[in-house]
Amino acid sequence: MATKRFMTLPRHIMEGEKEHPEATGELSTILLQLGLAAKLISLEVNKAGLAEILGFTGDENVHGEKVKKLDIYAHEMLIKAMDHGGHFCVMASEEEEDIIHLPPNQKIGKYVLLFDPLDGSSNIDANISIGTIFSIYKRISQGNGPGTREDCLQPGYKQVAAGYVVYGSSTMLVYTSGHGHGVHGFTLDPAFGEFLLSHDGIKIPKQGRIYSLNEGNYFSWPQGLKNYIKYLQSNLFEGKPYQARYVGSMVADIHRTLLYGGIFIYPGDKRNLKGKLRLMYECNPMALLMEEAGGRATDGHSRILEIQPEALHERTPIYIGSEDDVLLVEKFLRDGADRY
Ligand code: AHG
Ligand code: MN
Ligand code: MN
Numbered sequence: 001m002a003t004k005r006f007m008t009l010p011r012h013i014m015e016g017e018k019e020h021p022e023a024t025g026e027l028s029t030i031l032l033q034l035g036l037a038a039k040l041i042s043l044e045v046n047k048a049g050l051a052e053i054l055g056f057t058g059d060e061n062v063h064g065e066k067v068k069k070l071d072i073y074a075h076e077m078l079i080k081a082m083d084h085g086g087h088f089c090v091m092a093s094e095e096e097e098d099i100i101h102l103p104p105n106q107k108i109g110k111y112v113l114l115f116d117p118l119d120g121s122s123n124i125d126a127n128i129s130i131g132t133i134f135s136i137y138k139r140i141s142q143g144n145g146p147g148t149r150e151d152c153l154q155p156g157y158k159q160v161a162a163g164y165v166v167y168g169s170s171t172m173l174v175y176t177s178g179h180g181h182g183v184h185g186f187t188l189d190p191a192f193g194e195f196l197l198s199h200d201g202i203k204i205p206k207q208g209r210i211y212s213l214n215e216g217n218y219f220s221w222p223q224g225l226k227n228y229i230k231y232l233q234s235n236l237f238e239g240k241p242y243q244a245r246y247v248g249s250m251v252a253d254i255h256r257t258l259l260y261g262g263i264f265i266y267p268g269d270k271r272n273l274k275g276k277l278r279l280m281y282e283c284n285p286m287a288l289l290m291e292e293a294g295g296r297a298t299d300g301h302s303r304i305l306e307i308q309p310e311a312l313h314e315r316t317p318i319y320i321g322s323e324d325d326v327l328l329v330e331k332f333l334r335d336g337a338d339r340y
Contacts, residue, residue: 006196007196007197007200008194008195008196008197009031009032009035009173009186009194009195009197010032012184012186012197013028013031013032014028016028016177016181026087026109026110026111027111027136027160027161027177029085029087030082030085030087030111030113030136030161031161031163031175033081033082033085033087034081034082034134034163034165034173035173035186035195036081037077037078037081037082037132038132038165038171038173038188038195039171039188039193040077040081041073041074041077041078041117041118041132041165041167042165042167042171042188044070044073044074044077045070045130045167046167046171061094061095062094062095062096062097062313063094063313065121070118070121070124070130071095071117071118071121072095074117074118074132075093075095075096075117075118077117078093078115078117078132078134079091079093079100082113083102083103083106084103084106085109086106086107086108086109087109087110087111088102088108088109088111088112088113088147089102089108089109089110089111089112089139089141089144089145089146089147089151090102090112090139090146090147090148090151090152091112091113091114091115092112092113092114092115092152092280092281092312093114093115093116093117093281094115094116094117094278094281094282094313095117097313098312099147099148099149099152099312101146101147102146108144108145108146108147110138110139111136111137111138111139111160112137112138112139112147112151112152112154113134113135113136114134114135114136114137114280114281114284114285115132115133115135115281116132116133116278116281116282117132118130118131118132119131119132119133119164119249119250119251119282120247120248120249120250120251120252122248123247123248123249128247128248128249128252129166129167129168129169129247129249129251129252129255130166130167130249130251131164131165131166131167131250131251131252131255132164132165132167132251133163133164133250133251133281133282133285133286134162134163134285135156135159135161135162135280135281135284135285135288136159136160136161136162137151137154137158137159137160138158138160139151140154140158149312152280152312153280153309153310153311153312154309155305155306155307155308155309156279156283156284156285156287156288156304156305156306156307157288157303157305157306159178159284159285159288159305160177160178161175161176161177161178162175162176162178162284162285162286162288162289163175163176163285163289164251164254164255164285164286164289165251166251166252166255168252168255170187170188171187171188171190172185172186172187172188172198172199172255173185173186173188173195174186174199174255174258174289175289176288176289176292176293178288178292180292181292182200182201182202182292182293183201183202183203183289183292183293184197184199184200184201184202185197185198185199185200185202186198186199199259202258202259202293203293203294204257204258204259204261204290204293204294204295204321204322204323205260205261205322206261206294206322206323206324207261207322207323207324207325208257208260208261208262208263208321208322208325209237209238209240209242209243209261209262210242210243210244210245210256210257210260210261210262210263211229211232211242211243211244211245211262211263211265211325212244212245212246212247212253212256212257212262212263212264212265213229213246213264213265213266213267214246214248214266215229215244215246217269220269220270220271220340221267221269221340222267222268222269222270222300222333222336222339222340223336223337223339223340224329224332224333224334224335224336224337224339225265225267225329225332225333225336226336227332227335227336228328228329228332228333231332242262245262250264250266250277250282250286254286254289254290254320257290257295257320257321257322258289258290258293258295261321261322261325262321262322262325263319263320263321263322263325263326263329264318264320264321265318265319265320265329266317266318267300267317267319268299268300268316268317269340270340272315274314274315274316274317275315275316275317275318276315277315277316277318278313278314278315279304279307279309279314279315279316280309280312280313280314282318283297283304283316283318283320284304284305286318286320287303287304287305287318287320288305290320290321291305294323295320295321295322295323295326296320296321296322296323296326296327297318297319297320297326298318298319298320298326298330299316299317299318299319300317300319300329300330300333301330301333301334304316304318304320
């Protein structure tokens with residue numbers, strides 16, 4: 001997977017286009033635009049002037065969660081970066097109740113962009129890794145007019161690209177265009193502001209040794225999940241039990257799972273049967289990446305990518321990571337018969 005060649009994001013995308021003549025080049029332009037937005041958000045996340053944009057706006061988002069200024073900045077930055085260029089017919093953001101139409105004077109394109117502008121926002125003040133997640137579809141509504149809600153409610157297997165940016169010890173952009181084209185990671189070199197290919201063709205280990213979920217919710221979990229976690233803690237794998245790691249930013253936990261293997265879980269529990277994470281903005285894009293990297297992503301029973309969305313902000317339980325680990329927790333859930 002390690003890459004020696006000096007390969008920038010634009011060059012990698014252009015080379016990828018040559019290999020896939022069916023690609024119109026438009027998707028490449030979209031990915032490059034996303035790279036630009038990522039650089040601008042990264043600047044804001046990392047710059048000394050963080051003080052004036054930290055802290056709560058005092059507002060609440062559609063999910064009733066306190067919104068931090070950086071969420072708003074990232075949300076507005078992405079829209080500004082992506083609403084021209086004529087690529088999209090409609091957008092939707094975790095931070096916006098309804099679908100987002102393009103400005104009236106803009107050319108309407110054939111793509112749909114869904115995004116979580118800032119993931120892990122509760123970690124901002126503690127300088128813990130946060131991220132941006134994006135998901136791209138082709139429109140399915142007829143005509144060349146503005147896109148519709150129907151365009152934004154497609155099952156995840158119809159994504160034409162998905163990825164995330166993680167603003168951590170370095171800023172990395174990880175994306176896939178699906179269809180076996182692989183998962184590729186680019187690290188931002190702040191010296192000259194380019195994303196350089198640092199992880200060419202990421203493949204997740206078939207089984208890992210790390211489990212990742214919020215154990216504070218233990219007493220609300222389904223019995224099968226309790227049995228599974230006790231199994232990981234009480235058995236020896238290569239001489240020791242699984243390790244627990246949980247950042248609390250999905251992008252950081254998924255990034256570590258993708259590179260090191262293991263399993264990330266945000267389960268449904270007796271208080272929230274559908275769990276917390278959003279199907280369209282978090283689970284579908286991460287599921288496409290994980291399956292492309294050879295992993296597995298389900299709601300505990302069925303593939304995330306096959307869920308037919310009903311609502312823009314709907315949530316789903318998610319069990320995602322190394323194939324063997326996800327298959328094993330599914331067995332424990334079946335045996336536990338989802339009893340609480
Ligand atoms: P967001 O900041 O976009 O609302 O996402 C936060 C999510 C996700 O990043 C993370 O995995 C999860 O919240 C953590 O939830 P808990 O604090 O309940 O564990
Ligand atoms: Mn999120
Ligand atoms: Mn968010």
